[in-house]
Amino acid sequence: MTAAVAAxxxxxxxxxxxxxxxxxxKLEIRRxxxxxRTLVFTLVMPPLFFLLFGGxxxxxxxxxxxxxxxxxxxxxxxxxxxxxxxxxxAGASVAVERAQGWSRQLRLTPLNPLAYxxxxxxxxxxxxxxxxxxxxxxxxxxxxxxxxxxxxxVSGLVAWLCAIVFAAFGLFIGYLVPSExxxxxxxxALALLALMGxxxxxxxxxxDTLQDLARFTPAYGVGALARxxxxxxxxxxxxxxxxxxxxxxxxxxxxxxxxxxxxxx
Amino acid sequence: MTQTQxxxxxxxxxxxxxxxxxxxxxxxxxxxxxxxxxxVQPGEIVAFLGPNGAGKTSTIDMVLGLSRPDGGTAExxxxxxxxAVAQGLVTAVMQSGxxxxxxxxxxxxxxxxxxFAHTRPVAEVLDRAGLTDVAGRRVGKCSGGQQQRLRFAMAxxxxxxxxxxxxxxxxxxxxxxxxxxSAIRADAERxxxxxxxxxxxxxxxxxxxxxVLVSGGKVVADGTAAEIKALSAGRQVSATWPGVGPADAxxxxxxxxxxxxxxxxxTVLARTRDSDVLARHLLTATPAHDLQITSRGxxxxxxxxxxQPSTTGETR
Numbered sequence: 001m002t003a004a005v006a007a008x009x010x011x012x013x014x015x016x017x018x019x020x021x022x023x024x025x026k027l028e029i030r031r032x033x034x035x036x037r038t039l040v041f042t043l044v045m046p047p048l049f050f051l052l053f054g055g056x057x058x059x060x061x062x063x064x065x066x067x068x069x070x071x072x073x074x075x076x077x078x079x080x081x082x083x084x085x086x087x088x089x090a091g092a093s094v095a096v097e098r099a100q101g102w103s104r105q106l107r108l109t110p111l112n113p114l115a116y117x118x119x120x121x122x123x124x125x126x127x128x129x130x131x132x133x134x135x136x137x138x139x140x141x142x143x144x145x146x147x148x149x150x151x152x153x154v155s156g157l158v159a160w161l162c163a164i165v166f167a168a169f170g171l172f173i174g175y176l177v178p179s180e181x182x183x184x185x186x187x188x189a190l191a192l193l194a195l196m197g198x199x200x201x202x203x204x205x206x207x208d209t210l211q212d213l214a215r216f217t218p219a220y221g222v223g224a225l226a227r228x229x230x231x232x233x234x235x236x237x238x239x240x241x242x243x244x245x246x247x248x249x250x251x252x253x254x255x256x257x258x259x260x261x262x263x264x265x
Numbered sequence: 266m267t268q269t270q271x272x273x274x275x276x277x278x279x280x281x282x283x284x285x286x287x288x289x290x291x292x293x294x295x296x297x298x299x300x301x302x303x304x305v306q307p308g309e310i311v312a313f314l315g316p317n318g319a320g321k322t323s324t325i326d327m328v329l330g331l332s333r334p335d336g337g338t339a340e341x342x343x344x345x346x347x348x349a350v351a352q353g354l355v356t357a358v359m360q361s362g363x364x365x366x367x368x369x370x371x372x373x374x375x376x377x378x379x380x381f382a383h384t385r386p387v388a389e390v391l392d393r394a395g396l397t398d399v400a401g402r403r404v405g406k407c408s409g410g411q412q413q414r415l416r417f418a419m420a421x422x423x424x425x426x427x428x429x430x431x432x433x434x435x436x437x438x439x440x441x442x443x444x445x446x447s448a449i450r451a452d453a454e455r456x457x458x459x460x461x462x463x464x465x466x467x468x469x470x471x472x473x474x475x476x477v478l479v480s481g482g483k484v485v486a487d488g489t490a491a492e493i494k495a496l497s498a499g500r501q502v503s504a505t506w507p508g509v510g511p512a513d514a515x516x517x518x519x520x521x522x523x524x525x526x527x528x529x530x531x532t533v534l535a536r537t538r539d540s541d542v543l544a545r546h547l548l549t550a551t552p553a554h555d556l557q558i559t560s561r562g563x564x565x566x567x568x569x570x571x572x573q574p575s576t577t578g579e580t581r
Binding site: 007008009010012013014015016019021022023024027030031034035097100101102104105106107108109110111 | 279280282307329330331342343348350351352353354356357359361362363364365366367368372375376377378379380381382383419420426456458
């Protein structure tokens with residue numbers, strides 16, 4: 001080490017990409033997978049619901065829907081549900097981090113807030129992929145699902161990618177509510193959104209008024225688009241607009257709250 | 266070793282570690298920091314001393330770029346605070362919080378290290394902070410002292426030239442405080458600049474080269490501990506003087522060094538810069554006896570300068 005008082009070394013580098021780091025991403029994913037409640041919510045409940053809602057029942061295996069059967073409909077729906085939960089949970093984890101003062105601590109590092117948000121979204125996407133993967137694995141192993149191979153792939157990718165709307169939703173809520181128990185609030189809210197998104201029951205079983213209303217709720221677009229490969233008629237302009245508009249709205253909300261947060265912290 | 270600058274640095278003037286000019290921060294109608302000026306040179310250990318609500322934390326937040334000044338400027342080594350933070354030139358140990366309970370100690374340091382362009386090796390930092398044995402433990406299960414050492418370890422990772430400590434020993438026991446400060450001092454001997462906020466007078470007295478006393482968002486005194494103490498005028502001399510009158514008391518103002526005299530019945534209380542001269546005078550030229558000479562400490566200076574009521578109950 002240097003002896004006595006050395007001249008300060010002021011010529012220092014700033015990390016590239018705003019401090020974005022694979023190590024940070026790895027540890028974020030590890031944290032989520034270590035959280036028992038998150039695991040149950042996002043990785044156990046969706047496939048369990050698929051089974052409980054009759055995914056393997058004889059009747060559903062023989063009822064045809066579009067290019068497959070009702071079991072396929074349920075599998076896609078609960079994959080979307082899992083993806084929703086995973087994305088929301090990962091996004092909303094900023095609430096816990098703000099409550100514990102971690103966000104403030106991170107502001108004492110070179111980490112750019114944008115790099116932080118990107119890391120959160122990527123973490124959400126990884127957890128969402130695992131969640132979709134598990135539901136589809138259960139569906140495949142059960143042998144109950146009838147669906148063309150390309151439709152497995154397309155519906156799975158759509159269920160995974162379009163759930164980004166819920167990563168934005170989670171971030172927004174995470175910056176809005178400074179609470180460690182934010183997921184207890186979001187669990188019921190997500191169940192309601194899933195219902196309105198035609199996840200638990202097909203929308204045509206709801207009243208006309210509710211059906212009209214449902215088209216404007218955030219889970220509608222991702223649900224309809226994910227099922228489009230099965231139902232042949234889900235990929236409407238309305239569904240695409242729904243996903244885009246809600247993603248933009250939630251992202252704008254998250255950025256707005258985030259700005260206020262960093263101005264104050 | 267990690268990468269360092271090659272060769273000897275060229276001769277150049279180093280900008281101040283901290284330079285605050287007219288720094289102002291308002292929260293609604295409250296002015297927390299009120300045109301504060303302060304320059305800290307590299308290598309100094311400065312205590313930022315003041316009562317609660319003096320504006321210490323608000324000032325530190327602006328030095329770290331955590332909040333924006335409403336007026337004035339804050340620079341760290343001649344650059345904007347956020348730039349200094351991004352370059353790892355300045356880090357801080359905050360009072361509480363700032364740790365994720367569900368990460369392990371080792372993961373916390375690993376994560377923090379990953380965010381900087383240049384850091385000491387994680388294993389070395391854990392070892393230096395005495396955290397190697399608990400590296401696998403969840404932060405939430407660590408003791409308060411271990412958590413504070415972890416915060417310290419995180420702050421040392423990028424080898425900052427300036428480290429800021431906000432009430433760092435709050436909640437530590439005496440032993441913990443002593444260990445913490447010996448670690449800080451050892452570190453400062455290598456030339457690191459240390460600024461710490463505290464409301465413990467003894468800490469400021471024992472560990473700082475320089476004390477900056479803040480009150481009402483302004484610097485009210487700035488100097489070594491001895492200089493600050495001297496500001497509240499040396500010592501107090503009291504004596505019993507049977508039948509002393511106002512004229513006798515007024516006469517004491519002629520004694521060199523006396524600044525203030527007060528009568529309480531047969532007791533004379535005088536504040537003086539030179540207690541020897543006054544004591545000699547009282548014992549030789551007056552009937553006064555039972556002399557008591559008390560030193561006015563940092564606490565008196567603190568109370569006098571921050572405008573808080575004195576605990577000695579003296580009236581003027």
